[in-house]
Amino acid sequence: MNNLVKLNLPLAQLKLSEENKITFVRCLIRNKKIVLTPEEWVRQHLIYYLDSHFNYSKSRMAVEYEIKYNQLNKRADIVYFDLDSNPYLIVECKAPNVKLNKDVLHQIVTYNSKLNTPYMLISNGIEHYIFEVIENQIIARDTLSKQ
Template sequence: MNDYFNKMKTINLKGKVYVFCFIRKQYYLLTQEEWVRQYIIYYIINKRGYNVKDIYVELKAYRAHMTHRMDIIVFKNKRPFIIVECKSKYVNISYTSCDQLMKYYLICKSKYIVLTNGIKTIIFGVQNKGKDIEFLKDIPHNY
């Protein structure tokens, strides 16, 4: 994480700290959830080898007449590959969080789903059209 702290681009405006998002190409208020989101983006790019052009942040998706915003979605071969739901470090990973992530899975049918609050991270590999789920120790490398 120290590597990330050294590379985080921030500015102070009117007593508030903003962080630059390399995906959305602008500054955002540095909330606890935004910190987790930016760290995961950094990790996916720099430690797992995914390309910036394949990553989307707060992508809107529609299901059952509702709009959902997925925190991070990584595409591979033009298909959803990883969905990440980020929470503040003060939010416990709970059934409600998992339920939200599963709704996103039903929309996108990605191969991997990740739920994190920056302290605890749960990674699932989904196969066989959602019938088989395996827990993983890390986000898979981009090969």
Template sequence: MQKLNFQLYNFRFKNSENKVSIFDEIRKKFIILTPEEWVRQHVVQFLLEEKKYPKSLINVEKVLKINGLRKRYDVVVFNPDGSIFILIECKAPEVKIAQATFDQIARYNMTMKSEFLMVTNGLNHYFCQMDFENEKYQFLPELPMYKII
């Protein structure tokens, strides 16, 4: 797999029926390794190792309904009260991050009401903080570290 713009992390891999799988610590199972999954697993390790978020507050690849349509988010970090703190959209490295990507995560966030957003293709990372009052987001240099409230 391609080198991404993250620190080096230790991953567990498995070969089965000529397919490589990677172990997802959050879902506690092996997932077929696609370019997008490679990015998603780096994001999970980034949250755990760099930002110190507890595993218990991270959720990966769940379905949500938006305007009656089933959509799937990549990674979410919850607040201890169950509200969403960070919503993360992962793309494969060959996918350019464009306005459409930000529009997608903004649509998801109209339902989810996350305070922070991250969009990444593993090479380029964008971090935003929501301003719900003015219905816009502000770009940040980094996501906040985990802190116990």
């Protein structure tokens, strides 16, 4: 459990455990033990950050939200829903060693073509990019609005 990368996010209060030399984290949304991969480390910190700093209630977040795309089942890492239960924010998490490049942006744009959220966020825990979608234009933003 000592090889966890320090992220460019507030430290989340996570419940970690170890079984047979495998580290688990209790998911803040699913409330069950999940194998702690580098991507999951980022995802749990982003859930904590969205909830604690932007008031994005965990009760309106879905993790590994299924999206049908070209007859394939894809999964968005985090989807946040507004008060009317419409998708509002889609988040794509990558491990800290994964570069956030045009392929990652293409992935989230592809997923969002089915969800039509006004906001998209990509993060590897070190770098974070926020985008707003206005009239089919993708505009980079500095921050998210609080809920």
